[in-house]
Amino acid sequence: MSTAEETAGGEMQPWAEVTPDAARRLLVAAVEAFAERGYHATTTRDIAGRAGMSPAALYIHYKTKEELLHRISRIGHDKALDIVRSAAQGGGSAAERLTDAVRSFVRWHAGQHTTARVVQYELEALGPEARAEIVALRRQTDAAVRGIIADGVAAGDFDVPDVPGTTLAVLSLCIDVARWFNVDGPRTPDEVGALYADLVLRMVGAKE
Amino acid sequence: MSTAEETAGGEMQPWAEVTPDAARRLLVAAVEAFAERGYHATTTRDIAGRAGMSPAALYIHYKTKEELLHRISRIGHDKALDIVRSAAQGGGSAAERLTDAVRSFVRWHAGQHTTARVVQYELEALGPEARAEIVALRRQTDAAVRGIIADGVAAGDFDVPDVPGTTLAVLSLCIDVARWFNVDGPRTPDEVGALYADLVLRMVGAKE
Structure with missing residues (x-):
């Protein structure tokens, strides 16, 4: 398979x-x-x-029921990390890589919103070991996005006074798509991804 | 009382x-x-x-249990609407009013994150009548923020290609604070509010 x-x-x-x-x-x-x-x-x-x-x-x-939740959470978090890592390691400028990361991350949270909600909202139901494993994956996802933003700052392409805070906000914005996204709503996952990529480039003060 | x-x-x-x-x-x-x-x-x-x-x-x-959830959700949503309406109707430029709205909305979602999570994540457990009432309150909150952004665009202070989409993103960013905010974390509700107000002014392309 x-x-x-x-x-x-x-x-x-x-x-x-x-x-x-x-x-x-x-x-x-x-x-x-x-x-x-x-x-x-x-x-x-x-x-x-x-x-x-x-x-x-x-x-x-x-x-156990927890083993099911752990498996779901692990697969979901692996996928999220995979998405932002591919974008971070792709070619192109920091702006292009950040656009790619936001678009794919949003598409995943919109397209798989039911899974994403479980993955995001039931974290506290995991036992300490499983939770530590998931938290480590989340830190890596955060680090991949932070890396793109830091690259853009170093290259003089972005203007970001607070890199960790802006990284947190960018990820939070994308994750919350899983809460509000409605398949019957006016926007497709791709359209939300495009809108959000534009908003995130503004958040990091990307030079045109 | x-x-x-x-x-x-x-x-x-x-x-x-x-x-x-x-x-x-x-x-x-x-x-x-x-x-x-x-x-x-x-x-x-x-x-x-x-x-x-x-x-x-x-x-x-x-x-019933639902009556409790409805009461909690109603009070939470009334408070959220109250916060953004006060900001929208306050004096000052669109940028000042948007800053005020974001700061107070974030402070509420950080400071009352337990309540905010229940209010945001258990919406689907409400019966049709209660849900319709809450959805109407949410539309008013959205309209208040959209009004500030539209004012800024009309005054030439903001540059926003998609006003409804940007409004949705701004509210989503603030609401998701309830998910990740940690009282033992490095940022106070006020600090998150200040960071987010700056990021939101960037999202709307506010002139310096």
Whole structure:
């Protein structure tokens, strides 16, 4: 199963890397259940039921509900880091790389908003070890964006008095797309990405 | 009981307007419980227990769990609207009014981040009537900020190609403070407010 499997809309199937099929169906069911009722209100029985399986079948793949959340969070955070790292390591000026990072990060948070909400809002339900792992991934994502902004400042392309604070704001702006994005709303993920890339270039005082 | 009652830190007591005392204690307990475990995982028994009351005592003040969430959401959204309206109707240039709106809106979302999270993330748990009422308040908040930005454009002070999109982004940036703000973190609510006001003036292309 290729991890690059795409739907007609060009969105990555976020769980394509999860095998076998039963494990993937359970993960998708868990994302939906957590998004709808919250982590604490969801039972493994609910998740198994949504996936059309028995609770016993669930335990073959996941020992606990937390293991499901951890797996979802890990895949989501790996993907987020992957997106900003590709942009950071791409060619071009800092402005071009920042544009690329914001556009892809926004597209992911809009296109996968249900997953992104679970990943972002249920962080505190993870146990200490799992949480430490996820926090480390978040720090790397933050560092990749901070690196692009710092490069732009060093090259004289950006004017940023507070690089860590601006990095935080840029990531926060993109992440919150998962909260408000509505598939029936007036803007496509690509349009939000383009708008946000322009706003972020303004935030960093990019020279025209 | 004055609604302007303040703590030592200058934060408004957000529930000072709720009387009698038992009704207010239940509301505070509900905010904590919803924030910790989510709305669906919280029972009225949990809330009563946190407030040191019996479930029967809770029902004197609130008929259902949804009524508690509705009350919390209504007060939170009234406060948010109040903040941006005061700023919008204040004196000064569009840049000054936008600065004021962002600073106070951010301070509220940082200082009251637990309440703000419940208010922002549990919207879908409200019934259709309550939700329609809250959506109307959100539209008014959006309109107040959009009005300041449109004034700045009309006066030639701001350069904004997409006024509704920029308004959405400005509010989203401020709201997401509730997700990441950490009282033990390096920035005070005032410092975040000052940083964000500067970033928002950049987003609207404010003339120096």
